[in-house]
Amino acid sequence: MTDATRPLVRDLSEDELLARIFPLLPGGTATLLGPGDDAAVVAAPDARFVVTTDVLVEDRHFRRRWSDGRDVGARAATANLADVAAMGARPTSLVVSLVVPGDLPVGWVTGLARGLAEVCAPVGAGVVGGDLSGGDAVVVAVTAHGDLEGRAPVTRAGARPGDVLAYAGHRGLSAAGLALLDAGAAGAAAPDLDDVPDGELAACVAGYLRPTSPLAAGPEAARRGATAMLDVSDGLLRDAGRLARASGVRVDVATAELAADVDRLLPAAHAVGRGRDAALGWVLTGGEDHGLLATFPPGVELPEGFRRIGQVLAGPAGVTVDGEDPGTHTGWDHFAG
Ligand SMILES: Nc1ncnc2c1ncn2[C@@H]1O[C@H](COP(=O)(O)OP(=O)(O)OP(=O)(O)O)[C@@H](O)[C@H]1O
Ligand SMILES: Cc1ncc(C[n+]2csc(CCOP(=O)(O)O)c2C)c(N)n1
Ligand SMILES: [Mg+2]
Ligand SMILES: [Mg+2]
């Protein structure tokens, strides 16, 4: 019988570990020279490219008892590709820096490469290089690049009073999944997604372990004239506030437009002994869904996947919910609780 926990990272040399990773990485349609040399070469037909980076830290962004390597690889790719898409760009390539302890099974690391490939390959993005180091905790730092294909980038700063506020992707799913794992899984073995009961609870846990981002909706929003856009990583209200301040407008989120999302999360709220207030909180302030929040000029037909969730009004710059100040807790902050 094969032992999935062997060999360990410390049983292999760096070169041996890399030799197991390389064949698993997606090639990508823009890759001219992939991993193995001092740097990769990636086509940039537009003569400009977008570049962004995000890091996942063990016990801050994921727990090894909940997430396997594949989950973390998929999540690291999604978090980064969503930032590329939020500029209106098409992802082309990623580099991945890995810090791993020596007692980590090699299968965890190859799982991470497979998780990266599962998210990157379908959109034609290559994993073209990275770095490897030892350390006490697992850290996955990804840098992603994207092609604007001749379009102007969609920044956070272009929203105008009168625009429609719209969102594509899941809302509150990841936060609900985290709450379920937090409430039920202390000390438990990593849940295999296949073992989680069917239905909405499983969808929430999957939404936390492997969030999906509507990546194609970013370039499509740009083509349809989106005036501002960002991905929601820290919470709908927190990120809407960033867009609002960058644009110098008031962004008003309408809870009536979010009722179906709240309903969907009620089983998860009940499972952790909470009610509708918790579900609404996850939708408004939960992070890591990596959906796209964008503003469009009035009258524009929204691109596929986007739904209206509010409106853009004249200042003072900031976010309101049904016309009211939402208070201080609008989402995640690494340092300010
Ligand atoms: N250490 C840093 N040095 C330079 N710029 C940084 C640093 N950290 C963040 N930034 C920049 O600050 C801006 C906001 O970063 P932030 O990480 O909040 O955005 P994000 O990646 O879209 O969100 P999230 O990290 O929640 O997914 C980005 O333009 C980012 O490049
Ligand atoms: C074990 C565990 N506890 C809490 C959370 C929640 N969380 C961590 S970072 C973050 C915001 C996005 O991160 P960043 O701003 O670094 O991109 C959120 C919502 C989690 N994912 N895992
Ligand atoms: Mg970031
Ligand atoms: Mg972002």
Ligand SMILES: [Mg+2]
């Ligand atoms: Mg953040």
